[in-house]
Amino acid sequence: MTPISEDYLDELRRLRRARDRMDREFAQPLDVPALAKTAFMSSAHFSRRFREAYGETPYSYLMTRRIERAKALLRRGDMSVTDVCFAVGAMSLGSFSSKFTQLVGETPSAYRARDHSQMQDLRVCQVMSVTRPRKPSSSGEAPAQPDP
Known part of the structure; x- marks a missing residue:
């Protein structure tokens, strides 16, 4: 079994920070560039990695939280x-x-x-x-x- 790299774990932490921001601030005007800054990533990289990690785009995740509320x-x-x-x-x-x-x-x-x-x-x-x-x-x- 290949060990998980520290860089990969750090990236997941940063993605979770952005996801947690969406959970807390769902009613605020959030967009991908602002969320990408939260994760210290470019917008394109953030969108790709978020989808890989959570199975949906950042926009879809945010809209689901808004509909839930x-x-x-x-x-x-x-x-x-x-x-x-x-x-x-x-x-x-x-x-x-x-x-x-x-x-x-x-x-x-x-x-x-x-x-x-x-x-x-x-x-x-x-x-x-x-x-x-x-x-x-x-x-x-x-x-x-x-x-x-």
Whole structure:
């Protein structure tokens, strides 16, 4: 077995630092150049290495975090879809709604209107697991069924 180089481990730490920034600052205007600076890499190298490490592009990862947070805000029911869109850092209601529908399998309005009372008795980690946005299949179709 070949030992893992210290340089490789350092690169993974820097990628994780950028990913952690996306998790914390998802509502801020983040772009690849800013995230690449966090990881001390060029934009192109950062994008390639992030995809290799996490299986998706930095933009896709960030949008998934934003949709995840949007679902939590929509379940509360006290904010409009437009307010939620901008609260999670999306710049366009149309793009946000399209991405939400693609990942969740229903529109933000339909998701907000649904009864979410069955989740009241679940622990936060269970709710996060059950409601995590699902990636579309390789054919680009939305998930077969919306989450509960």
